[in-house]
Amino acid sequence: MSGLLQKEDRGVLRFITAGSVDDGKSTLIGRLLYDSKGIFADQLDALSRAKHKRTQGDQIDLSLLTDGLEAEREQGITIDVAYRYFATPTRKFIIADTPGHEQYTRNMVTGASTADAAIILIDVSRVKNGELLTQTKRHSTIAKLLGIEHIIVAINKMDLAEYQEQVFTDIVTAYQDLAAKLGLQNVQFIPMSALAGDNVVTRSEHMPWYSGPTLLELLEALSVRNQHPEGGLRFPVQAVLRTYPEGEENAAGTEVFGFRGYQGRIAAGVVRPGDTVTILPAGTEATVHEVRLFEGPQEIGVPGQSVTILLKENVDVSRGDMLVTQAEAANVTKNLVADVCWLDTEKFDPRRKYWLKHTTRTTYAKVNGIDYKLDVQTLGEQGDATELGMNDIARVRLTLQQPIVADTYAANSTTGSFILIDATTHQTAAAGMIVAN
Structure with a gap:
């Protein structure tokens, strides 16, 4: 068996990049993709010929990998959330490159709402007297409110500070004070240069004083939070499906079996045939007759699945209602x-x-x-x-x-x-x- 197949598959990690304008978020993602061989040859060729690139000579402007809108390339800022995908032998990644400009904070909230980790970038050249930028504070606050489990503080553009350890240490101290006020846990710090590739995928020779992991090593090791907590069933009804009675034909002339089912995505808990559920807010009780996927009836429906639930009783259920078990806890x-x-x-x-x-x-x-x-x-x-x-x-x-x-x-x-x-x-x-x- 090859070495690649022997490595543990740690599943999918969703993460965002956040921070202020020009902290290097798009460049960092471009560097991650480039150094991890996540870019196709035709993409590289297109980047080298891009009319809006902001690098000198033959150097590739990696930020253009995520800044896909024409307005983004012209202005050199990120406006909308850009999603990119790549994989290593141990994990798959979904990256959301979110805007740094205050005007587009709502786009950052959208990208952060499903993230397991947040990379907060800080430009070393813009931290004066230990004072972090307002957007750094705002994005850190939003990460806390959204319950993002892992915060990685990427102290970027260390090449502009001649890779001095003291510069890194001062910013770490400033952010630790912010993290304490917000109640942030699991905060880790990495000194890097996204443009030069220092400590992104490969270890930097310019910072021998740093002995921690590279960014990619850290991302590969992070745990993923449980998106679907255990407990009582939470099934928001999205649509009511009504088919023809058994033996009748639909408009296409095909015989179908009739039933009335309730479609939606299970937000928490599990559901099985025979379970007693309560339809809220009305409070009516009913018994689950069947749990169906496209493939047909199932023995169980689990969190994250989109299913159709059939009930034994003829009860009033509409879009916006919620089917629950353990109704006393709802x-x-x-x-x-x-x-x-x-x-x-x-x-x-x-x-x-x-x-x-x-x-x-x-x-x-x-x-x-x-x-x-x-x-x-x-x-x-x-x-x-x-x-x-x-x-x-x-x-x-x-x-x-x-x-x-x-x-x-x-x-x-x-x-x-x-x-x-x-x-x-x-x-x-x-x-x-x-x-x-």
Whole structure:
């Protein structure tokens, strides 16, 4: 057996790059792909001939691998989230290159929502007197709110600081202070130069004082969090499927078997034929008759699977309802306390109407009050806040027109999260994480 096949397959790791503008996020991903042989020859050829490259001579501008929009290449900034995929003998990776510009923080939130790890880049030339940039603080705060398990602080452009250990140590100290205030755990630091390739895939000869892993070695070793926590069933109903009665023909003239099934994706727990489930918020009980995939009936449905559930009883089930087991542990509520990141250019206005979309249910929501707004610079709580603007982070209290089955975000990121939608403009106004229900 070859050496490649003997290595352990550690599954798929999703991670993002975050930080301020020009910290080198796109270049870092390009370097990872280039040094790990994750780029095809035709891609390299296209990069070498790119009209917007910002490198000298024949040197390849690796940032263009992820900056795919014309506006991104012209301006030299990342605007939208770019996803890239590569693999090593031990693991597959899904990378989200997220924007650093404050205007596009909402795009960063999107990329971070499914990440197992975050690489926070810091440009050594832009840290003055131990003061980190505002976007570094904001992105670290969002990583904490979203429960990202692993934080890797990539202290980049060490070549501009002549690879001095003291420069690295000073920035580590500054970020450790930030991490302590935010309550971040599992923070690891790597000195590197994404442009030169130091400590990205290969170990740097310029920093013999650093004995830790390269970035790729660290990524290969990270554990992946359980995206689907155990416990009672959480099955948000996305659609109701009704087929013709047995023996009738559909429009194509093919005989079909009739049933009424409820389709959706299992957010937590398992479901089997014979299980007693409760349909919330109504509270009606029913018995599972069948769990179906495309291939046919299954003995069990597990978290992450999209399934069709058939019930023995004829009960009223609609889109937005949730099938649960252990109903006593499921909280049906119209009142929420949540952390929100305001994403809209329109400021929060209590007179405006907002929709709350939670799993497959949508209902009107009213923000009753702002408990506090977070000062990203000082990480202090502003208890007298009355308004929220774009990229503000705050804890709010909401009242809903219709009840939802709400878990805390810490318990279940699917049933513990929501978005607010402006009912007039239909713009996504905020992303929210439930902290109490």
